Amino acid sequence: MRDFSYFRADNIEAARNAAALPGAMLLAGGTTLVDLAKCGVAEPATVIDISHIEGLNAIDASADRALIGALAKMSHVADNAEVKSFFPAVSEALWQAASAQLRNMATIGGNLMQRTRCPYFRDPANFPACNKREPGSGCSAIGGVTRGHAVLGVSEACIATYPGDLAVALVAFDAEVDLGERKLKVEDFFLAPGATAEQEHDIRPGEVITAIEIPGSAAARRSTYMKVRDRQSYEFAAASAAVGLELEGDGRTIRDIRVALGGVATKPWRARAVEDALKGKALDEATIREASELAMEGAVDHGANHYKIALAPRVIARAILKLGETA
Amino acid sequence: MTVHDMKHAASDSARLEAVGGRLSRVDGPAKITGAAKYAFEQQLEGLTHAVLVGATIAAGKVTAIDARAAETAPGVLAVLTPYTIMELRGASDWLGNPPSQPTYAPLVREVTFSGQHVAAVVAETFEQAVAAAALVKVWYDETPAIVDLSDGKAGDGIPIDAMTKEWGDAEAAFAEAPVRICAAYNTPREFQAAMEPHGLIARWEGDELTIWEPSQWLDGMARTYAEWFSIPFENVRLVSPYIGGGFGSKALALAHSAVAAAAAKMLDRPVKLVLNRPQNFTSYGGRAATRQTVAIGAERDGKIQSIVHRGVNETAVDGMWVEPLGSVTSIMYATPNFSSKQNVVRVNTVVPGAKRAPGENPSAFGIECAIDELAHELGLDPLEIRLINYAERDPHARKAWSTRQLREAFAAGAEAFGWAKRSPAPRSMRDGHQFIGWGVAAGTYPVRRAHGEAVVKILADGSVVVESSSIDMGQGTYTILAQTAAETLGVPVENVTVKLGDSHFARAGVTGGSRLAGVMTGAVHKAAGQALDELIGLALSDPRSPFQKLQANTLVVRDGRIASPRGEGPDLSIGELMSAVGRDHIETKGDTLPASTTPEERYKNYTTVAMSIPHTEGDYSRYSWCAHFVEVRVDEDFGTVRVSRVVSALDSGRLYNPKLAESQWKGGIIMGIGQALLEEGIVDRRHGRIVNGNFADYMLPTNADIPDIQTISVGIPDPHSSALGGKGVGELAIVGIAPAIANAVFHATGKRVRDLPITLEKLI
Numbered sequence A: 001m002r003d004f005s006y007f008r009a010d011n012i013e014a015a016r017n018a019a020a021l022p023g024a025m026l027l028a029g030g031t032t033l034v035d036l037a038k039c040g041v042a043e044p045a046t047v048i049d050i051s052h053i054e055g056l057n058a059i060d061a062s063a064d065r066a067l068i069g070a071l072a073k074m075s076h077v078a079d080n081a082e083v084k085s086f087f088p089a090v091s092e093a094l095w096q097a098a099s100a101q102l103r104n105m106a107t108i109g110g111n112l113m114q115r116t117r118c119p120y121f122r123d124p125a126n127f128p129a130c131n132k133r134e135p136g137s138g139c140s141a142i143g144g145v146t147r148g149h150a151v152l153g154v155s156e157a158c159i160a161t162y163p164g165d166l167a168v169a170l171v172a173f174d175a176e177v178d179l180g181e182r183k184l185k186v187e188d189f190f191l192a193p194g195a196t197a198e199q200e201h202d203i204r205p206g207e208v209i210t211a212i213e214i215p216g217s218a219a220a221r222r223s224t225y226m227k228v229r230d231r232q233s234y235e236f237a238a239a240s241a242a243v244g245l246e247l248e249g250d251g252r253t254i255r256d257i258r259v260a261l262g263g264v265a266t267k268p269w270r271a272r273a274v275e276d277a278l279k280g281k282a283l284d285e286a287t288i289r290e291a292s293e294l295a296m297e298g299a300v301d302h303g304a305n306h307y308k309i310a311l312a313p314r315v316i317a318r319a320i321l322k323l324g325e326t327a
Numbered sequence B: 001m002t003v004h005d006m007k008h009a010a011s012d013s014a015r016l017e018a019v020g021g022r023l024s025r026v027d028g029p030a031k032i033t034g035a036a037k038y039a040f041e042q043q044l045e046g047l048t049h050a051v052l053v054g055a056t057i058a059a060g061k062v063t064a065i066d067a068r069a070a071e072t073a074p075g076v077l078a079v080l081t082p083y084t085i086m087e088l089r090g091a092s093d094w095l096g097n098p099p100s101q102p103t104y105a106p107l108v109r110e111v112t113f114s115g116q117h118v119a120a121v122v123a124e125t126f127e128q129a130v131a132a133a134a135l136v137k138v139w140y141d142e143t144p145a146i147v148d149l150s151d152g153k154a155g156d157g158i159p160i161d162a163m164t165k166e167w168g169d170a171e172a173a174f175a176e177a178p179v180r181i182c183a184a185y186n187t188p189r190e191f192q193a194a195m196e197p198h199g200l201i202a203r204w205e206g207d208e209l210t211i212w213e214p215s216q217w218l219d220g221m222a223r224t225y226a227e228w229f230s231i232p233f234e235n236v237r238l239v240s241p242y243i244g245g246g247f248g249s250k251a252l253a254l255a256h257s258a259v260a261a262a263a264a265k266m267l268d269r270p271v272k273l274v275l276n277r278p279q280n281f282t283s284y285g286g287r288a289a290t291r292q293t294v295a296i297g298a299e300r301d302g303k304i305q306s307i308v309h310r311g312v313n314e315t316a317v318d319g320m321w322v323e324p325l326g327s328v329t330s331i332m333y334a335t336p337n338f339s340s341k342q343n344v345v346r347v348n349t350v351v352p353g354a355k356r357a358p359g360e361n362p363s364a365f366g367i368e369c370a371i372d373e374l375a376h377e378l379g380l381d382p383l384e385i386r387l388i389n390y391a392e393r394d395p396h397a398r399k400a401w402s403t404r405q406l407r408e409a410f411a412a413g414a415e416a417f418g419w420a421k422r423s424p425a426p427r428s429m430r431d432g433h434q435f436i437g438w439g440v441a442a443g444t445y446p447v448r449r450a451h452g453e454a455v456v457k458i459l460a461d462g463s464v465v466v467e468s469s470s471i472d473m474g475q476g477t478y479t480i481l482a483q484t485a486a487e488t489l490g491v492p493v494e495n496v497t498v499k500l501g502d503s504h505f506a507r508a509g510v511t512g513g514s515r516l517a518g519v520m521t522g523a524v525h526k527a528a529g530q531a532l533d534e535l536i537g538l539a540l541s542d543p544r545s546p547f548q549k550l551q552a553n554t555l556v557v558r559d560g561r562i563a564s565p566r567g568e569g570p571d572l573s574i575g576e577l578m579s580a581v582g583r584d585h586i587e588t589k590g591d592t593l594p595a596s597t598t599p600e601e602r603y604k605n606y607t608t609v610a611m612s613i614p615h616t617e618g619d620y621s622r623y624s625w626c627a628h629f630v631e632v633r634v635d636e637d638f639g640t641v642r643v644s645r646v647v648s649a650l651d652s653g654r655l656y657n658p659k660l661a662e663s664q665w666k667g668g669i670i671m672g673i674g675q676a677l678l679e680e681g682i683v684d685r686r687h688g689r690i691v692n693g694n695f696a697d698y699m700l701p702t703n704a705d706i707p708d709i710q711t712i713s714v715g716i717p718d719p720h721s722s723a724l725g726g727k728g729v730g731e732l733a734i735v736g737i738a739p740a741i742a743n744a745v746f747h748a749t750g751k752r753v754r755d756l757p758i759t760l761e762k763l764i
């Protein structure tokens, strides 16, 4: 069998020390790691089980901020009453992700670290070329089956979509990820492929995510996560949008708006052009639809994923319209 | 063998034991509690594990295999390659035709599809075998592959003359018809996607082979193993107590089966080989991709004058599969002129196979969409056009229907659905951002008949055992055979134990084509009737029987007690009688074959499909029928389609157990929803390889995709179709769902999607 050593970390220091070893990988809920090990993508030398570390699963949310421990389960966060009231987009992104069984196992830290669903990435036996797995080996997806691939943030090296939902909501609301020594904006934590497709996160050997922190805001309170896919449940997004809205006292002028996209980009994608175009504007369907198109500036398709360029702006627009209706 | 707890099952209505009672699945509790042991869950002493290595090219030759690293890996017992695996004899096909090659090589040197098995590693543990399999290096000489039907190199294919059906002058009548529609309809490669993967445990004891393998056809698969290894049929025992879904895929012994059995023989150790999920998409065939064109010419009043149909399905480079695309086209509507022809095209794929309602399913997608297009063209209601062209008799066989409750199905379904309130114009019904569409389509499936045998035993305590080598893959065989025996013998259903899934039991043919219930209820009815006669004979004539002095002509058995018809004289339980006459059991074997059948014919009957009885035999044409009414909601921005309501009225003749029939119908409808909206094997055209061969990426409907489904039985007992009056249930309900949804999507959006699945990008 493919041997690896197993180390159970009882505290965060032990986890960090072990994580600095070459070939070490953290095991939280295991829903990504075990899956990728079965595909032959992940071949850890050491598996560091962090799931028993105490104190890392707390959820502390209020109107001001949400502090969510890295080991909190997706299902617990989705169900948390304060998260639902003050950060509805976060709760909605979580409960529309994966399946009930997976959400009961999977952690928030692991969720941020999930890997792309690019089928070529996941099948090394048949597709040796993949820059994300083997830098410089090429990209099997380009020229192949690309229906799920990204249209934003792509490079010649890699066009793989970042598949997660939660991070899209986090990016929309300026959340930060706590790595112990460092704190980073979630938006900066994720890296577009450029020439280095293998680097997906700004995380260094020995670093462990301990928490995420989301600042509270009026836009976060009035927010939603809209996820569009062929199947009603248990499918990654064809396109999704996390949107938050704050209106002026007149009830129709947009004071603050947050827009981030999922399912269409190589990382959770903040659509600032859309936000800028709508701030100060009236909440009006035609304006919203027109502004939403700006999200697709610079989009590049590879054939079968062309539909995403039409779809994503509609998801943004509908999410904003939905928030407008729920005054 | 798990003995099912009947008391638990017998809970929901009076007279459950009667055929026609709503007895819950007797195997349900065992499955829910985990007590049910599936075929390859057996724990055997000394079990070893085999893992397959698949070709990474779609066409070409294996030029070399380097197995040294794998051979020396921990725990490895053997690496089998085309060069080292023992020689197997060729086996005859499922029709009993002799093999085309004298030998059979389940590990190949000539690769004809991606994923084809080229090597196998056997090790002490599964993990060791997996790790070592990754070390096997294979070199190829690759040649260009034909990836699918739309491949430029594919050509028009091979005409299958046996599929041609023609009467009148269809082309001329079409050309002259005042109203004409003609369109092309495509269905993709689809997979059976059963939860339980394929796999087996093989164990040799001398020249006796025991195979634990999920199987829809024990006797047929046992024959194949016997032929591969040149051993007598009786030396093979196939055990398949439960099947975690087959949907047509588990009726044949396949290449991986041969590899496991050969490995077990070569190592003289039991071998377990289970396909991983991606291998379940490449090791056996799903439904072939199909293309059809349907042209209909009609009068302005809607009367069809001509149907011209052309079909193509993909098959393999080294195997033939014909998906009969004209099967529904040729019988659904009355037409004076008709022509249907079909080709098959060889592509580099594993040989396609049977998936629920092979033939009828894609055939109905073509004709049932086309008739909807014609209705739209004519401004007629889609239901009305179906009634205008109602076939009063089989237009192809030119025989009376045995029973055809399709008109009743249309009426009952339309009433329950509220069809009369449909607004005819496309895009005319909406709710917020959702377009609403209502669609209808009909479906049908022939009544496939065969013969089977069953053993019924009455034991000393009065309990009853039924034995048959037929199987239960969730469709309810355990339950309906218990009901049949209980009713025939007059005993409570909880006194009956049904034992299935062992090829050493009384024989049965293939479980497929919805034939099993009709065949096996007939056989059990007969065997149980003989057992009852023997029991009553004993009671009347045995000198030790308390009934002997009664001088009665007959006795009756009710609720497990035996008495005279008018109640005078003794009243004994069956157990009391058995002990009074000193018998420890009564055993009878009943079959549905004519008495003159020779042993060779019997063998052929159970181990091939050559002796199936045509559904148009004699004076009648026998089919099940259904009408589906579907509501969809299509998002105007996203193009996402959700089915929000289904009402289906179905004619499966008499239902042996309505609860189980409804559950099978619903299963078919759910599978049809998946086919219409989600399922598609996606091929990388450069590599000829399926890239979504797993349950995250090959989309099957989830609970959230399935609305409440109402099914209505409109069947009446059909004496021409089976001994007890039932017709087929399991395959029927999927037929017609995809066109009903496609028609509803057209009604919702005004867009006609003729390529399945109807995914969102086709609508935005």
Ligand SMILES: Cc1cc2nc3c(=O)[nH]c(=O)nc-3n(C[C@H](O)[C@H](O)[C@H](O)COP(=O)(O)OP(=O)(O)OC[C@H]3O[C@@H](n4cnc5c(N)ncnc54)[C@H](O)[C@@H]3O)c2cc1C
Residues within 6 Å of the ligand: A025, A026, A027, A028, A029, A030, A031, A032, A033, A034, A035, A070, A071, A074, A096, A097, A098, A099, A102, A105, A106, A107, A108, A109, A110, A111, A112, A113, A114, A163, A164, A165, A166, A207, A208, A209, A210, A234, A235, A236, A237, B696
């Ligand atoms: C079939 C399927 C469908 C899915 N559908 C969706 C979906 O629709 N939407 C969605 O968003 N997600 C989806 N997922 C992904 C799922 O949400 C992730 O697998 C899950 O969140 C990972 O969490 P985990 O705790 O199980 O991580 P693990 O598998 O334990 O770890 C994943 C990775 O993160 C690293 N890691 C874990 N914890 C930390 C930490 N604290 N600090 C640093 N690194 C860490 C590990 O080393 C590993 O590399 C799906 C997954 C599957 C298998």
Ligand code: SF4
Residues within 6 Å of the ligand: A116, A118, A119, A120, A121, A129, A130, A131, A132, A133, A138, A139, A140, A141, A142, A157, A158, A159, A160, A197
């Ligand atoms: S898109 Fe990225 S992940 Fe997919 S094959 Fe190309 S390099 Fe690998």
